[in-house]
Amino acid sequence: MQNRVVMLADFDYFFAQCEELRNPTIKDKPVVVGVYSGRTEESGAVSTSNYIARKYDVKSGMPLFLAKRKLEGTDAIFFKVDHEYYDYISGRIMGIFRLYASSLEQVSVDEAYLDVTEQVEGSFEKAIEYAQKIKVDVKTQVGISFSIGVGPNKLVAKIACDSQKPNGLTIVKPEQAKAFLAPLAVDRLLGVGKKTMVRMDQMGIKTIGDLAKYDCQRLIEVFGKSLGLYFHNASNAIDNEPVVEQGEAESISRIGTLKQDTRDLAFILQKTDELTEYVFKDLMERKLSFKLISIYVVMVDLSSKTRSVTLDQPSKDKETITRNVKSLFEKFLGESTLEIRRVGVKISGFNKEETHQKPLTLFFQ
Ligand code: TTP
Ligand code: CA
Numbered sequence: 001m002q003n004r005v006v007m008l009a010d011f012d013y014f015f016a017q018c019e020e021l022r023n024p025t026i027k028d029k030p031v032v033v034g035v036y037s038g039r040t041e042e043s044g045a046v047s048t049s050n051y052i053a054r055k056y057d058v059k060s061g062m063p064l065f066l067a068k069r070k071l072e073g074t075d076a077i078f079f080k081v082d083h084e085y086y087d088y089i090s091g092r093i094m095g096i097f098r099l100y101a102s103s104l105e106q107v108s109v110d111e112a113y114l115d116v117t118e119q120v121e122g123s124f125e126k127a128i129e130y131a132q133k134i135k136v137d138v139k140t141q142v143g144i145s146f147s148i149g150v151g152p153n154k155l156v157a158k159i160a161c162d163s164q165k166p167n168g169l170t171i172v173k174p175e176q177a178k179a180f181l182a183p184l185a186v187d188r189l190l191g192v193g194k195k196t197m198v199r200m201d202q203m204g205i206k207t208i209g210d211l212a213k214y215d216c217q218r219l220i221e222v223f224g225k226s227l228g229l230y231f232h233n234a235s236n237a238i239d240n241e242p243v244v245e246q247g248e249a250e251s252i253s254r255i256g257t258l259k260q261d262t263r264d265l266a267f268i269l270q271k272t273d274e275l276t277e278y279v280f281k282d283l284m285e286r287k288l289s290f291k292l293i294s295i296y297v298v299m300v301d302l303s304s305k306t307r308s309v310t311l312d313q314p315s316k317d318k319e320t321i322t323r324n325v326k327s328l329f330e331k332f333l334g335e336s337t338l339e340i341r342r343v344g345v346k347i348s349g350f351n352k353e354e355t356h357q358k359p360l361t362l363f364f365q
Helices: 014-022 051-055 064-070 083-100 124-141 154-162 174-181 194-202 208-213 216-223 225-235 265-286 318-335
Strands: 006-011 031-036 044-049 077-080 103-108 111-115 146-151 169-171 252-262 290-299 304-315 340-348
Touching: 006 083, 006 124, 006 154, 014 031, 014 044, 014 077, 014 083, 031 051, 031 064, 044 064, 083 103, 083 111, 083 124, 124 146, 124 169, 146 154, 154 169, 154 174, 174 208, 208 225, 216 225, 252 265, 252 290, 265 318, 265 340, 290 318, 304 318, 318 340
Parallel strands: 031 077, 146 169
Antiparallel strands: 006 111, 006 146, 031 044, 103 111, 252 340, 290 304, 290 340
């Protein structure tokens, strides 16, 4: 299978950058965005600050009075959070990202994964230029800068992105991924909190490289099967989690145009087999089972029809799709006399438990 090329984009000092955007004159001053609790004039905490304020040791989560003390004597400016405005800016950027990716997974108001494999034809060289293009486009259209990490999967892309901020662009090719992770502390991996870190330290594991070399069987004994396997894979830069749209459609489908209008079953099935390959690939990535198979037919007069079949048992295999698509078309050709122009294959009726199964990594916190 082709290499995946996955990007993580993380907007720089986001809330504070949004404030700079609408007040350009404050750009060279320390900027702090805070949540005011309302109890007293001063009480509340720092949401984020620009990099000038960070030089004075201002940090997210810090009480505002402390931030004010640290910035005493400077011309620092303080803002109240304005989520509506930040969401609006975020939405505009996500809209631009969507044009650049086959799938977009928004993780938070200021972070999103982009699967750009097809767009860069699996090439990390092309991905550098592509990432720069996205940066310039967003900067020109919206005025916001961000950091991008590029890797063969989400895990590597995320750590790559964190390694160079703000306005960073960090590329980690598949063959460099293991060596890139190896020297980093184990707690850089999602799921390694304080307790796990102490336990790993006792086992002589300090870096991701130590974890990668550690006996997998032993990890399973200590942390249980799913977590043990996850630690083994993650430390070896293996991560197969697909980039999935939030609230993604409850079906997988592909439509294609036939090379010529026809009523020839074999000719049609050649096309639908091709479409089924793609549908099946998506299905494998999402690890789902389906109960409903449908065909979509567009006739020469551009009228369209669908036909479906419901399976007795949920299925996960390709042959079931191919076989049912074939019999649906056999039946359909018997019912209609028009030549066919376009065809589609769709599977749906996914097992709800599977669709709601969150990736393992979401269970950690
Ligand atoms: P982050 O991505 O953690 O931080 P950032 O965008 O401010 O800075 P950078 O990525 O350049 O390091 O958080 C994104 C936004 O979430 C941030 O702008 C404000 C908000 N936030 C809080 O409100 N409280 C917090 O404790 C943190 C960490 C973030
Ligand atoms: Ca950010």
